[in-house]
Amino acid sequence: MRKWSRSMGEQKYRKFIKRSQQEPNVDELFKRVLDGDRMFLSKAITFIESNAPRHEKAAGELMQRLLPHTGNSIRIGITGVPGAGKSTFIETFGLMLCNLGHRVAVLAVDPSSTVRGGSILGDKTRMEQLSKHPNAFIRPSPSGGTLGGVHRKTRETILACEAAGYDVILVETVGVGQSEGVVRGMVDFFMMLAITGAGDELQGMKKGIMELVDAIIINKADGSNVELAKKTAREFKQILHFVQSPTDGWTPRALPCSSLKGTGIKEVWEMIQQFATETKLSGVFESRRKKQAKDWLHALIHERLQKLFFEHAEIKKLMPKMEHQVMNEELTVKGACDQLFSVFNRN
Structure with missing residues (x-):
């Protein structure tokens, strides 16, 4: 893939950046992955692995469409x-x-x-x-x-x-x-x-x-x-x-x-x-795969809940105080945990 630099012209550089930031086309990725295109498979995996919130919904749609295959x-x-x-x-x-x-x-x-x-x-x-x-x-x-x-x-x-x-x-x-x-x-x-x-x-x-x-x-x-x-x-x-x-x-x-x-x-x-x-x-082969799918669901739920908890605005504000009190033995770990979840559950 050709790499562009500002020395090649500001306007062309901006167009290049704009193209590189365009959202992946789910229909094209789906078709090309099923065709066994290695380059598009790499693109699809990069898309799936992305941590960008804007990619989450489209990546989920792609995986749902690929699932029957x-x-x-x-x-x-x-x-x-x-x-x-x-x-x-x-x-x-x-x-x-x-x-x-x-x-x-x-x-x-x-x-x-x-x-x-x-x-x-x-x-x-x-x-x-x-x-x-x-x-x-x-x-x-x-x-x-x-x-x-x-x-x-x-x-x-x-x-x-x-x-x-x-x-x-x-x-x-x-x-x-x-x-x-x-x-x-x-x-x-x-x-x-x-x-x-x-x-x-x-x-x-x-x-x-x-x-x-x-x-x-x-x-x-x-x-x-x-x-x-x-x-x-x-x-x-x-x-x-x-x-x-x-x-x-x-x-x-x-x-x-x-x-x-x-x-x-x-x-x-x-x-x-x-x-x-x-x-x-x-x-045994099929039952193991079914159990793995169930365990995967539980793992994703745990991951999602953990993310929601630590990204909660009030939890972020309260956490340093709870950590300080726990480290200085002013509050039990369970007590700190109860207070944090009390705040989390209010919203």
């Missing part, structure tokens, strides 16, 4: 310990799927800068080959500090990608240590990438994360590391045997693979296909 995908969440090679795995895995004829959308979440709020990483540079494939779509989004390392509009983005015809959605999280339960609540299959040396890793592994995963993939099973990776897989299998599965009727698996060599990647996909087949036959 969603749901025809397998949604896969991917987390991993530091150094596990998530980006390399996703690229290798994604390329294999694209070459098999699948359309793959990667929602690769960048950790946001705590100072400026912008993204730190550049996902397309980390997945250069995959980003060039015509069957792939990579969308890096700043997490904005959201728990789970996902953008607060990631669920809408998933639906938009499905409407555009992507049948495999990969949601990459920032990594272990965030609230993986948030990601678990928006995908069908959730897996964690690990590396060899599980004996040391398991000492610091949170049981909560182990209870969320449908599979653990031991990456970097190549060269002299092959046998150690197999041993690590066996160790994880033993641990998973004693952990309650997050998916009824499915026993979590542990598989070794090499993203560098491409070995074991096919087996990972076959496992996911088996998971989808079994859970759809049992009804």
Whole structure:
């Protein structure tokens, strides 16, 4: 896209700014997204992610129109310990799927800068080959500090990608240590990438994360590391045997693979296909999605109420006084909360 500057003429510059600030055309976005146009899918997601109040109603209309065209995908969440090679795995895995004829959308979440709020990483540079494939779509989004390392509009983005015809959605999280339960609540299959040396890793592994995963993939099973990776897989299998599965009727698996060599990647996909087949036959797949939709509704209600509360004019005025009294032990936390809600409920 050509960038204009004031040196190119004040009048032309103003026209350029005016065009760039025009409201998105919902009809055009809807049609182009259904056509699978990657550029317009990016525009639609940017529109959906916008925090501008003027975009909220139109973005909601777009999502409502796209909704009947969603749901025809397998949604896969991917987390991993530091150094596990998530980006390399996703690229290798994604390329294999694209070459098999699948359309793959990667929602690769960048950790946001705590100072400026912008993204730190550049996902397309980390997945250069995959980003060039015509069957792939990579969308890096700043997490904005959201728990789970996902953008607060990631669920809408998933639906938009499905409407555009992507049948495999990969949601990459920032990594272990965030609230993986948030990601678990928006995908069908959730897996964690690990590396060899599980004996040391398991000492610091949170049981909560182990209870969320449908599979653990031991990456970097190549060269002299092959046998150690197999041993690590066996160790994880033993641990998973004693952990309650997050998916009824499915026993979590542990598989070794090499993203560098491409070995074991096919087996990972076959496992996911088996998971989808079994859970759809049992009804677990559909019931999970329905529960996720209900939980999403509740989450949005909480978010809306919190926003209304803290943006309330009288609450804004009273809050500093309540905080001061609580910090100086002049008032109990419950007492301050009761007073604030008393003001909020009056209006």
